[in-house]
Structure formats: C-alpha cells, structure tokens
Amino acid sequence: MTDLTEQKILQSIQDRKATFSDFKKKVSTFTPLLELEKQAFKTSALDHKTKELMALSISIVTKCEPCMEWHLHQALQANASDEEIYETIDVAIEMGGGQAAAYARYVIKALHLFRTA
Amino acid sequence: MTDLTEQKILQSIQDRKATFSDFKKKVSTFTPLLELEKQAFKTSALDHKTKELMALSISIVTKCEPCMEWHLHQALQANASDEEIYETIDVAIEMGGGQAAAYARYVIKALHLFRTA
Amino acid sequence: MTDLTEQKILQSIQDRKATFSDFKKKVSTFTPLLELEKQAFKTSALDHKTKELMALSISIVTKCEPCMEWHLHQALQANASDEEIYETIDVAIEMGGGQAAAYARYVIKALHLFRTA
Amino acid sequence: MTDLTEQKILQSIQDRKATFSDFKKKVSTFTPLLELEKQAFKTSALDHKTKELMALSISIVTKCEPCMEWHLHQALQANASDEEIYETIDVAIEMGGGQAAAYARYVIKALHLFRTA
Amino acid sequence: MTDLTEQKILQSIQDRKATFSDFKKKVSTFTPLLELEKQAFKTSALDHKTKELMALSISIVTKCEPCMEWHLHQALQANASDEEIYETIDVAIEMGGGQAAAYARYVIKALHLFRTA
Amino acid sequence: MTDLTEQKILQSIQDRKATFSDFKKKVSTFTPLLELEKQAFKTSALDHKTKELMALSISIVTKCEPCMEWHLHQALQANASDEEIYETIDVAIEMGGGQAAAYARYVIKALHLFRTA
Numbered sequence: 001m002t003d004l005t006e007q008k009i010l011q012s013i014q015d016r017k018a019t020f021s022d023f024k025k026k027v028s029t030f031t032p033l034l035e036l037e038k039q040a041f042k043t044s045a046l047d048h049k050t051k052e053l054m055a056l057s058i059s060i061v062t063k064c065e066p067c068m069e070w071h072l073h074q075a076l077q078a079n080a081s082d083e084e085i086y087e088t089i090d091v092a093i094e095m096g097g098g099q100a101a102a103y104a105r106y107v108i109k110a111l112h113l114f115r116t117a
Numbered sequence: 118m119t120d121l122t123e124q125k126i127l128q129s130i131q132d133r134k135a136t137f138s139d140f141k142k143k144v145s146t147f148t149p150l151l152e153l154e155k156q157a158f159k160t161s162a163l164d165h166k167t168k169e170l171m172a173l174s175i176s177i178v179t180k181c182e183p184c185m186e187w188h189l190h191q192a193l194q195a196n197a198s199d200e201e202i203y204e205t206i207d208v209a210i211e212m213g214g215g216q217a218a219a220y221a222r223y224v225i226k227a228l229h230l231f232r233t234a
Numbered sequence: 235m236t237d238l239t240e241q242k243i244l245q246s247i248q249d250r251k252a253t254f255s256d257f258k259k260k261v262s263t264f265t266p267l268l269e270l271e272k273q274a275f276k277t278s279a280l281d282h283k284t285k286e287l288m289a290l291s292i293s294i295v296t297k298c299e300p301c302m303e304w305h306l307h308q309a310l311q312a313n314a315s316d317e318e319i320y321e322t323i324d325v326a327i328e329m330g331g332g333q334a335a336a337y338a339r340y341v342i343k344a345l346h347l348f349r350t351a
Numbered sequence: 352m353t354d355l356t357e358q359k360i361l362q363s364i365q366d367r368k369a370t371f372s373d374f375k376k377k378v379s380t381f382t383p384l385l386e387l388e389k390q391a392f393k394t395s396a397l398d399h400k401t402k403e404l405m406a407l408s409i410s411i412v413t414k415c416e417p418c419m420e421w422h423l424h425q426a427l428q429a430n431a432s433d434e435e436i437y438e439t440i441d442v443a444i445e446m447g448g449g450q451a452a453a454y455a456r457y458v459i460k461a462l463h464l465f466r467t468a
Numbered sequence: 469m470t471d472l473t474e475q476k477i478l479q480s481i482q483d484r485k486a487t488f489s490d491f492k493k494k495v496s497t498f499t500p501l502l503e504l505e506k507q508a509f510k511t512s513a514l515d516h517k518t519k520e521l522m523a524l525s526i527s528i529v530t531k532c533e534p535c536m537e538w539h540l541h542q543a544l545q546a547n548a549s550d551e552e553i554y555e556t557i558d559v560a561i562e563m564g565g566g567q568a569a570a571y572a573r574y575v576i577k578a579l580h581l582f583r584t585a
Numbered sequence: 586m587t588d589l590t591e592q593k594i595l596q597s598i599q600d601r602k603a604t605f606s607d608f609k610k611k612v613s614t615f616t617p618l619l620e621l622e623k624q625a626f627k628t629s630a631l632d633h634k635t636k637e638l639m640a641l642s643i644s645i646v647t648k649c650e651p652c653m654e655w656h657l658h659q660a661l662q663a664n665a666s667d668e669e670i671y672e673t674i675d676v677a678i679e680m681g682g683g684q685a686a687a688y689a690r691y692v693i694k695a696l697h698l699f700r701t702a
Contacts, residue, residue: 003128004124004125004128005128005132007238008238011237011238011239015239015339015340015343016336016339018343019338019339019342019343022342023335023338023342026316026320027320027323027324027327027338028320028321028324028624028625028627028629029323029324029327029328029621029624029625030327030335031624032617032618032620032621032624033327033331033332033335033617033621035617035620036444036445036614036617036618036621037332037445039441039613039614039616039617040441040442040444040445040613040614041442041445042613044434044438044613045432045434045435045437045438046404046435046438046439050401050404051438051441051442053397053401053405054404054405054408054439054442055408055442055445055446057405057406057408057409058408058409058412058442058443058446058447059333059446061409061412061413062297062333062412062413062446063179063180063181063297064297064333064336064337066336066337066339067332067333067336067446070336081396082143083395083396084396084397086143086144086145086396087145087395087396087397087402088397088405089144089146090144090145090146090390090391090402091391091392091402091405091406091409092409093144093146093147093150093387093391093565094146094387094388094391094392094406094565094566095406095409095410095413095418095565095566095567096409096564096565096567097150097561097562097563097564097565097566097567097568098150098154098184098562098563098565099176099179099181099184099563099564099565100565101140101147101150102133102181102183102184102187103181103183104136104140104144105132105133105136105183106132108136108139108140109132109135109136120245121241121242121245122245122249145390145391145393145395146387146390146391148390149383149384149386149387149390150383150387152383152386153380153383153384153387153561153562154562156379156380156382156383156558157379157380157558157559157561157562158559158562159379161379161551161555162549162551162552162554162555163521163552163555163556167518167521168555168558168559170514170518170522171521171522171525171556171559172525172559172562172563174522174523174525174526175525175526175529175559175560175563175564176563178526178529178530179529179530179563180296180297180298184563198513199260200512200513201513201514203260203261203262203513204262204512204513204514204519205514205522206261206263207261207262207263207507207508207519208508208509208519208522208523208526209526210261210263210264210267210504210508210682211263211504211505211508211509211523211682211683212523212526212527212530212535212682212683212684213526213681213682213684214267214678214679214680214681214682214683214684214685215267215271215301215679215680215682216293216296216298216301216680216681216682217682218257218264218267219250219298219300219301219304220298220300221253221257221261222249222250222253222300223249225253225256225257226249226252226253262507262508262510262512263504263507263508265507266500266501266503266504266507267500267504269500269503270497270500270501270504270678270679271679273496273497273499273500273675274496274497274675274676274678274679275676275679276496278496278668278672279666279668279669279671279672280638280669280672280673284635284638285672285675285676287631287635287639288638288639288642288673288676289642289676289679289680291639291640291642291643292642292643292646292676292677292680292681293680295643295646295647296646296647296680301680315630317629317630318630318631320630321629321630321631321636322631322639324624324625324636325625325626325636325639325640325643326643327448327621327625328448328449328621328622328625328626328640329448329449329450329640329643329644329647329652330447330448330450330643331444331445331446331447331448331449331450331451332445332446332448333446333447333448334448354596355592355593355596356596356600358472359472362471362472362473366473366573366574366577367570367573369577370572370573370576370577373576374569374572374576377550377554378554378557378558378561378572379554379555379558380557380558380561380562381561381569384561384565384566384569388566410567413531413567414531414647414648414649415531415567415570415571417570417571417573418566418567418570421570433611437611437612437613438613440612440614441612441613441614444612444614444615444618445614448618449618449622449652450644450647450649450652452608452615452618453601453649453651453652453655454649454651455604455608455612456600456601456604456651457600459604459607459608460600460603460604475589476589479588479589479590482588483590483690483691483694484687484690486694487689487690487693487694490693491686491689491693494667494671495671495674495675495678495689496671496672496675497674497675497678497679498678498686501678501682501683501686505683527684530648530684531648532648532684532687532688534687534688534690535683535684535687538687
C-alpha cells in the first residue's frame with residue numbers, strides 16, 4: 001500500500017536537511033564544495049536550468065538516487081518542463097542503456113510526486 | 118519484522134510495471150530500446166538463458182538492483198537452476214570483489230523470494 | 235516517523251548475517267574471498283583501522299551502501315574516532331564530488347546510529 | 352615529442368570508423384542502437400547541441416574517453432562555444448570531483464586539437 | 469601508421485606478465501585471488517567458456533580494457549566462436565548503451581588481432 | 586621497445602601541467618576545487634600520507650589512471666614506503682576484485698618508474 005519508492009524520495013529530502021548541520025560543522029570540504037556548486041550551476045554561457053538537467057542526466061547514468069531527487073527538484077524550480085525531463089532521460093538511456101532506463105523510473109516517480117505535491 | 122529487502126524487490130517489480138506506459142508514451146528512446154533488448158536476448162549462438170545470466174552478472178558488478186530483479190526473474194523463467202545462479206555470482210565476485218559479494222545478497226534474497234512465491 | 239535510512243542500515247546488517255550460510259555452502263568463491271579479506275585488512279605496514287577507513291572511503295565513492303555499513307562498523311570496532319570518519323568523508327568528496335557528498339549522508343546517519351546503539 | 356593524448360584522440364576517431372562495418376554486419380543490437388541515438392539526440396524540447404553537451408558531461412564523469420571524443424566533436428559541429436564546453440566541464444566536476452577534473456584534461460586537449468585542425 | 473589500440477592490447481599482455489612476480493611476492497591478497505579465480509572460472513553447472521564470456525560482458529560495461537584483453541583471450545582459448553563474442557557484445561550494449569558500444573571497439577580490434585596472430 | 590604504459594604515465598604528468606593554466610583561467614569550479622583539495626588532504630586527525638594512500642586506493646577501484654599517477658606521486662612525496670603502497674593495493678583488490686588487480690599493474694609500474702627516476 002505504501003509506496004517504498006516515494007518513501008525513499010521523501011527520506012532523501014529529509015536526510016539532506018538532517019545532515020546539513022553536521023556537514024557544515026564537521027566536514028572541512030563542505031564549504032568549498034558549496035562554493036564549487038555555486039560556480040557550477042550559475043547562469044552563464046549555459047543557463048541554470050540546462051545545467052541542472054545536465055546534472056540530472058549524469059545522476060541517472062551513475063545511479064545516484066539522492067542526486068536525481070535533488071537535481072530534478074532544482075530543474076523543476078528553474079521551470080523545466082516535463083518534455084525537457086523526458087528528453088534528459090533519453091540522453092541518459094543512450095549513454096547508459098537498460099540500466100539507465102531502470103533508474104529513470106525513479107525520476108519518473110519523483111516527477112509525479114513533485115508535480116502533485 | 119517486515120523485510121525491507123523483500124519490499125524493495127516487490128517495489129522494483131511494481132515500479133517497472135507502473136512506469137511502463139509513461140516510457141511508451143513519453144520517452145522517445147524507449148521503442149528502439151525494446152527492439153535492442155529483443156535483439157540482445159534472443160537465442161542465437163548463445164541461448165536466451167545464458168544471455169540473461171550474463172546480464173545478471175553485469176547487474177551485480179554494476180550494483181543495479183532493479184536490473185538484478187529483472188534478469189534473475191528472466192533467467193528463472195528460462196529455467197536457470199540455482200547452481201547456475203550461484204556460479205553467476207561467482208563470476209561477479211571475481212570481477213567485482215567484496216562489493217559484488219555485498220550486492221549478491223540481494224540476488225540470493227530475490228532467489229528465495231521467487232522460488233517460494 | 236520511522237526513518238527509512240536507519241531501517242536500511244539495520245536491514246543491511248540482517249541480510250549480511252542471513253545470507254552468510256548460503257554463501258558458505260553454495261558460493262565457491264566465498265572461502266577464498268574470506269581469506270583474501272583477512273590478508274587485505276590485517277595490521278601490517280598499515281594498521282587495521284587505517285585499512286578499514288580506506289575501504290570506507292572507497293565505498294562512499296562507489297556508492298556501495300552495504301559496504302559503508304560494514305566498513306564503518308569495522309572502523310569503529312578498531313577505535314576510529316569521529317574526526318577520522320569525517321576526514322575519510324573529506325577524501326571521498328575530493329575524489330567523488332557532489333555524488334560522494336550525497337552518499338556520505340548514509341555514513342553520517344550510520345555513525346549516529348552506531349554511536350547511540 | 353609526439354603527444355600520446357593527441358594520438359589517442361586520433362586513434363579513437365580511426366577505431367570508430369574502422370569498426371563501423373563490423374558493427375553493422377555482426378552486432379544485432381547496432382541497428383536499434385543507431386535508431387535509439389537518433390531519437391536521443393534530435394532537436395525537440397531540448398535542442399541537439401544541448402543534448403550533445405549533456406552527453407559530454409556524462410562522458411567526463413563516467414571516464415569514457417571515446418565518448419568524450421565523439422560528443423565533443425558533435426557539440427562543436429552543432430556550434431557549441433568554448434564557454435559552453437568549459438561550463439559543461441564545471442557541471443562534470445561538481446558531480447564527479449577530482450576524478451572528473453582529471454578526465455576533463457582529455458576534453459581540453461581534444462578541444463584544442465579540433466579547433467586547430 | 470602504427471595502431472595505438474593494437475599497441476595497447478600488446479602492452480596489456482606484457483604488463484600482465486611483467487608485474488606477475490611483484491604481485492606474487494609483494495601483494496598479500498594475490499594468492500587468495502588466484503584461488504578465487506580458479507573457483508570462479510572452473511567448469512561446473514556453467515562451463516568455463518560461458519564464464520569467460522560472462523566476464524567479458526562485465527569488462528565491456530565497466531570499461532576495463534585489461535580485463536577485456538584477458539577474458540577475450542581466455543574465451544578464445546576455450547573455443548568461443550566469433551558469433552559468441554559478438555553476442556556477448558550485444559548483451560553488454562543492452563546493459564551499457566552507447567558507452568558499451570564504444571568500448572566494444574576494443575574487443576573487436578583485439579579479436580582481429582588474436583585471430584590473425 | 587618503448588613501454589606504452591610508461592609513456593602514458595609521463596603523458597599524464599605532462600597533461601596535468603599543460604592544462605593547468607586553462608583550468609585556472611576558464612573553469613570556474615577550479616579555484617574552489619583547489620581549496621577543497623587543500624582541506625581534504627591536510628594533516629589533521631588523519632595525516633597527509635594516509636589521505637593520499639586512501640585516494641590512491643579509490644583511484645584503483647574506480648580505474649582512474651591520471652588519479653593513480655598523481656596520488657601515488659603525492660604519497661611517495663609524503664614518504665610512503667613500498668610496503669604501504671602494496672597494502673593499499675590489497676585493500677583495493679578486496680573492494681574491487683580482479684578488475685582492481687588489473688589496474689594495480691599501472692600503480693606497480695608507476696612505482697618502479699618513480700623510484701628509479
């Protein structure tokens with residue numbers, strides 16, 4: 001009855017928030033990582049949305065579920081359309097084959113969850 | 118009490134089915150991927166069962182849990198024996214070391230689940 | 235309410251134990267793998283604790299959750315301090331970027347769980 | 352004196368061409384893969400150039416040198432600017448850390464080679 | 469004029485032989501690894517050739533060039549046919565997409581080299 | 586006659602140096618990455634040498650040749666002994682199996698090259 005994939009997505013969001021203060025206080029690389037992220041995803045020659053979709057495509061191929069949750073969310077915040085998400089999945093499938101298709105299910109479920117939240 | 122790994126296996130099957138129509142309708146690469154799969158797994162110089170076991174060995178080394186669920190199921194449908202599954206795990210462990218052994222637990226649990234279902 | 239990540243960690247421990255006898259009886263590579271592990275983690279030029287932290291750093295970069303659970307536990311048994319765990323995470327983040335940071339959350343949550351158990 | 356990285360890039364192009372007829376004749380999955388590629392990289396909600404840059408970012412994180420050679424070339428054919436290539440590297444570094452930075456050297460060298468060819 | 473991929477294949481064979489005595493003398497895990505390999509690849513429920521092809525399929529998806537060289541060689545020693553090699557590539561492409569196709573070029577070139585040697 | 590692996594190691598060093606100014610000038614994430622590296626590898630609860638060996642173990646398992654070249658070099662600069670390098674290889678083999686053993690050849694050859702340079 002309860003959907004375990006949806007629970008995983010919600011837990012991913014919760015863990016991200018719950019561990020943030022530990023990262024800030026105890027992980028020396030975290031502050032430069034935040035600066036690095038700011039540089040990586042800022043609008044410049046490529047806009048912010050495109051960069052988030054790029055990160056989403058990487059996340060699918062590398063099977064990084066918490067990354068998919070985060071970069072999908074960021075892409076939607078930047079007004080990515082459903083079509084753009086599905087075409088990001090297309091590129092991931094070309095690069096990663098059947099394995100990428102299997103992990104794209106997580107993105108599709110997260111997309112439905114975020115659109116109806 | 119409830120076994121989370123068994124729940125994950127069952128959820129994997131459910132997600133595969135639940136996202137199928139979205140893939141068909143919205144993911145342009147999905148139709149050629151299905152054709153590609155048909156070509157890859159057809160009996161020819163190597164038979165279907167061998168190819169599914171091969172895909173299972175890849176899935177263990179690449180830590181692709183939904184792939185393990187699917188290719189194990191397909192291998193069993195093609196009459197793979199328990200011995201063949203365990204020897205597939207052997208090859209995965211040789212190629213992937215302790216990490217493959219850790220992911221092989223998922224295959225062993227899925228095997229018990231499918232055999233008793 | 236229930237924390238799914240904590241459940242995953244506990245399930246990982248349970249699966250490790252539950253599949254052990256199957257591995258011993260049915261997986262031919264398992265006995266040499268145990269011998270290999272003994273050689274890999276013994277105190278020699280590098281001590282046992284350092285080797286377990288090394289294995290933990292690899293586990294984060296390769297996204298191997300059951301490996302993180304096991305090698306964190308082993309490192310703590312060998313008296314690794316919290317500071318040493320967090321610096322292992324630092325090296326993993328340098329090598330694996332944002333993906334490693336996302337998987338390090340699992341280590342941080344397991345650390346809290348093991349410390350309060 | 353001879354630059355081995357440049358030789359590798361040129362060899363990558365040559366191998367791609369030299370093996371094409373074998374793939375066409377002897378690899379059953381190759382024809383559906385070509386169709387899959389056509390679907391994945393066509394201009395639609397995302398344009399062709401963006402999709403090639405996306406594939407390039409994936410290639411850096413997954414350390415796929417022949418993929419970098421190909422998708423960089425395709426991105427340049429689609430009029431990607433140097434700035435867009437460097438920002439694709441930025442996203443790859445955020446996702447893949449120091450390892451991605453090490454593989455980005457290959458992209459930078461290929462970029463110089465292709466621009467001066 | 470000289471083919472760098474062929475040189476890489478020949479160098480891979482040479483490095484395997486040249487480092488063997490160092491591994492034997494200085495790497496404690498090497499002896500149990502050799503025993504593990506013996507167990508993994510012995511003819512049992514699956515025969516030796518099938519297991520080598522399985523290892524080859526894994527090597528393509530994980531982009532392990534020295535592994536491709538070795539397991540292809542072993543498969544040919546066990547009388548694998550060209551058709552069986554190409555179908556192993558098919559399974560790898562299904563699991564690994566365009567990246568696997570790019571690495572399969574190495575297998576095809578090694579196959580030609582070994583057949584004409 | 587010329588050893589291609591040695592050439593690759595020397596080319597890796599050369600590419601690292603040759604692309605540095607491009608990274609500095611054109612890659613926005615590079616400055617925060619350098620700061621992140623400084624934090625990750627500084628002597629603190631774990632000393633610099635241990636952290637470099639840790640990074641070397643990760644590099645072997647993830648098949649990152651330019652990373653192996655760099656972190657081996659850094660470990661030797663920090664006075665790592667041959668025994669410590671070989672035990673780092675042991676941990677990598679436990680985590681990565683036969684694939685890690687194949688990539689460890691690169692480390693062994695680089696070790697000989699750096700020791701005799």
